[in-house]
Amino acid sequence: xxxxxxxxxxxxxxxKPSSRSSTYKRKMSLYGFLFALPWILGIVLFNAxxxxxxxxxxxxxxxxxxxxxxxxxxxxxxxxxxxxFWISICNTLYYTVISVPxxxxxxxxxALLLNMKIRGQGIYRTLFFLPSLVPAVASTIIWLWLLxxxxxxxxYVLEQFGIPGPPWLGDEHWSKPxxxxxxxxxxxxxxxxxxxxxxxxxxxYYDAAEVDGAGTxxxxxxxxxPLMTPVIFFNLIMGTIGAMQNFVLPYxxxxxxxxxxxxxxxxxxxxxxxAFNYLxxxxxxxxxxxxxxxxxxxxxxxxxxxxxxxxxxxxx
Amino acid sequence: xxxxxxxRIRHLAAHLFLILFGLxxxxxxxxxxxxxxxxxxxxxxxxxxxxxxxFVWSNYPDALDYFPFFTYLRNTLGxxxxxxxxxxxxxxLVAYSLARIPWKGSKPLFGLTLVLMMLxxxxxxxxxxIVFKKIGLVGTNVPLWLPAFFGAPFYIFLLRxxxxxxxxxxxxxxxxDGASEPRIYSRIMLPLCxxxxxxxxxxxxxxxxxxxxxxLIYLSDEAQYTLMLGLSSFKTQHGAEWQMMMAANVMIxxxxxxxxxxxxxxxxxxxxxxxxx
Numbered sequence: 001x002x003x004x005x006x007x008x009x010x011x012x013x014x015x016k017p018s019s020r021s022s023t024y025k026r027k028m029s030l031y032g033f034l035f036a037l038p039w040i041l042g043i044v045l046f047n048a049x050x051x052x053x054x055x056x057x058x059x060x061x062x063x064x065x066x067x068x069x070x071x072x073x074x075x076x077x078x079x080x081x082x083x084x085f086w087i088s089i090c091n092t093l094y095y096t097v098i099s100v101p102x103x104x105x106x107x108x109x110x111a112l113l114l115n116m117k118i119r120g121q122g123i124y125r126t127l128f129f130l131p132s133l134v135p136a137v138a139s140t141i142i143w144l145w146l147l148x149x150x151x152x153x154x155x156y157v158l159e160q161f162g163i164p165g166p167p168w169l170g171d172e173h174w175s176k177p178x179x180x181x182x183x184x185x186x187x188x189x190x191x192x193x194x195x196x197x198x199x200x201x202x203x204x205y206y207d208a209a210e211v212d213g214a215g216t217x218x219x220x221x222x223x224x225x226p227l228m229t230p231v232i233f234f235n236l237i238m239g240t241i242g243a244m245q246n247f248v249l250p251y252x253x254x255x256x257x258x259x260x261x262x263x264x265x266x267x268x269x270x271x272x273x274x275a276f277n278y279l280x281x282x283x284x285x286x287x288x289x290x291x292x293x294x295x296x297x298x299x300x301x302x303x304x305x306x307x308x309x310x311x312x313x314x315x316x
Numbered sequence: 317x318x319x320x321x322x323x324r325i326r327h328l329a330a331h332l333f334l335i336l337f338g339l340x341x342x343x344x345x346x347x348x349x350x351x352x353x354x355x356x357x358x359x360x361x362x363x364x365x366x367x368x369x370x371f372v373w374s375n376y377p378d379a380l381d382y383f384p385f386f387t388y389l390r391n392t393l394g395x396x397x398x399x400x401x402x403x404x405x406x407x408x409l410v411a412y413s414l415a416r417i418p419w420k421g422s423k424p425l426f427g428l429t430l431v432l433m434m435l436x437x438x439x440x441x442x443x444x445x446i447v448f449k450k451i452g453l454v455g456t457n458v459p460l461w462l463p464a465f466f467g468a469p470f471y472i473f474l475l476r477x478x479x480x481x482x483x484x485x486x487x488x489x490x491x492x493d494g495a496s497e498p499r500i501y502s503r504i505m506l507p508l509c510x511x512x513x514x515x516x517x518x519x520x521x522x523x524x525x526x527x528x529x530x531x532l533i534y535l536s537d538e539a540q541y542t543l544m545l546g547l548s549s550f551k552t553q554h555g556a557e558w559q560m561m562m563a564a565n566v567m568i569x570x571x572x573x574x575x576x577x578x579x580x581x582x583x584x585x586x587x588x589x590x591x592x593x
Contacts, residue, residue: 025418031497032419039410039425042466047432050443057442064449110337113330124334128341133572135526137544138565141551142344145351145558151360153347185341189587196588216326245436248528252548271438276533281442288438295436 058285068282075286085287087262088270089294091176095266096243096298099180104235107187108228111194112220125195132188136248143182144169144253169253172263179249179264190235197231198224200313229310237302244295247272267291352376352562359558372559379563382554387539388546395460395531395542396524402464403471403520404513410467411475412501416487426476433469437529445533459534460527464520471516474589478512479505515586518579522572543568 033040058075062068079085114125134142146153147168155165166174205223214222247268250258256273258265271291275284346366351359352375354368380386414422414429448459482505490500506513531542541549547568554560576583 027497028417029419029421032413032417032421035409035413035417035497035501036421036425038406038465039429039467039472042406042463043428043432046444046463046466047435047440050440050447051435053443053446054439057446062446064446106337110334113334116327116330118327118330120331124338127338130573130576131341131344133522133576134569135528135544135572137526137528137547137551138569139344141547141561141565142348144551145562146344146347151362151364153343153364156362156364185344188341192584192587241434241436245438252528252551255552268438272529275442275445281446285442288436288442292436292439299434 054285054288057282058289060282061280062282062285063279064281065279071282075283076290078283079286079290084262084265084270088258088265088267091263091265092244092246092267095176095179095246096240098176099183100236100239100243102180103183103187103190103239104232106184107190107235108194108232110187111191111198112224114191115195115198125191128191129188132186134186137252139182139186140249140252143178143185147178147181169264170260172261175260175263179246179253182249183243190239193235194228194231197228201227226311227313230312233302233306233310237299240298240302241295244291244298348562348565351558352566354559356557356559375559375563376567379560379567382557382560382564383546383550384538385543385546385564385567388541388543391457391540392525392542392544395457396521398461399464399524400517400520402461402466403468403516406465406467407471407516408475408506408509408513409501410472411479412505414472415476415479416482416505417497429469429472429476433473441533448534454534455536455540457535457540460524460530468520471519474516474586475509475512477589478509482508511582511585514579514582515589518575518582519586521575525572 059072060068060070061074110128114121114128131139147155149155149165149167149170152165152168154168158165168174168178201224205227206219209219209223245268246266250264250266251269251272254264256269256277258269267287268291271284271287274280274287350366350368353371353373354365354375355370355372358365358368413419414426444459444463445454448454453459486504486508487500490504495503526544527542528544528548531545535541535545538549547564550564551561
């Protein structure tokens, strides 16, 4: 039967290489595993184990000095009654909800201007990018001085326009706007991303629109902005995650106090304070998981809205 | 004709906007440099003075005396070099396995890498600290560079995408010739991904150089401080001596700016990459 079946005859010569290919496969599996080994260890040591322990700690009163005891949902319950916890959530959401869209608007706007073929384009691009290279601690010091209520440059400029300058970081209503302003100064990296997005838009679309008699504004409204939405979407997600975790700027601005009146007490600062100043590691672990949930929720929310406003090229 | 005028007006408006916003982006830099060169008598003038009456260049060497700059510099460089070596050794190795070696684990491992890229630092921060505390490494710089030797998800992702873009014939030819996998990797693949490696190195250098939260958590002895920790304690100790703080600030920020101008392309590539794919 095997002889009469032409298919069977072709199978036989294949049989030999297939045993060779199985040793080849085994060899590849071994090499694949060995090459990835550092990262497999990294996942276990620096991600999986800490994740599991973090869940466990969040149900205990663990501190470095004291092994602590199991308190069940105690930390989470205590958090709901913790006033500073709620303040820090409100502060962080306030900061995120204003600073992320503002940075996107400024970033896209500047990228559109920087994408025009005008003289000095390179100089402008460098100029807008450089501040994003300044380390957060350094930019803290620069802005503390610029926003100094009495001798700061910002209030001097405002005075020239007849506007009495606010006390900025010294006032609980102006401290978060100050922080948001500092964020805008560092928008350069996002501009680079938007510029790359702009350069990906095929010239054909514009040519076709011009034939149809579309002006600058209509091209912007119906071609450029819709095709920029995937990049804006990406920056919205990354910006939100980053803003929710903002730590260095408010921490160094206020020497970790979050003053005035806890107005700069952002979520991660309070988490840090609990973990490393009060050594309430269990409590802080619970906070970390709540942060994770909030971030995941916000990200999911943005993803859900995606269908309504994000247009991918090649799709409708 | 009409088109040309319209374009000229458009360009003029663009310049106007760019200059206006440019002033907002540039003036903090100018103010930083200007303040760093002022005598202390000119700090609190109203109206403020843009150009110092006398240029006090000695603010720079004086600022170095305010804090052990060179010790902090050495500490920072030590961490930066070790962490950069760490990611350069581990990440391309892993990326090669994920992108070019046909094996069962590559897909799930890549998926896991993407998920871990999104994980907030704070979730693992505390347990990792506790482990380092238990083995007695808190107070040393080891926790600041050791994890780099075990891969970092973003760099692995970046390098994996780069490896994916190389033609498949490369390692097939090597494999048919009987070259071993480590040989194909080190002789063919690594040299080809030099530009991507440069980007990874650059990001890690800047990351380590400007890191604040890590050193803040792990270092307590001033003799081990990094430049960022030193700068922030400089601020709490000499908060009113703006000219000194600004001089220190310039010296700490300038290396990054110089680095940017030297390897601009690798920089832009990395940022663009992080935003597009």
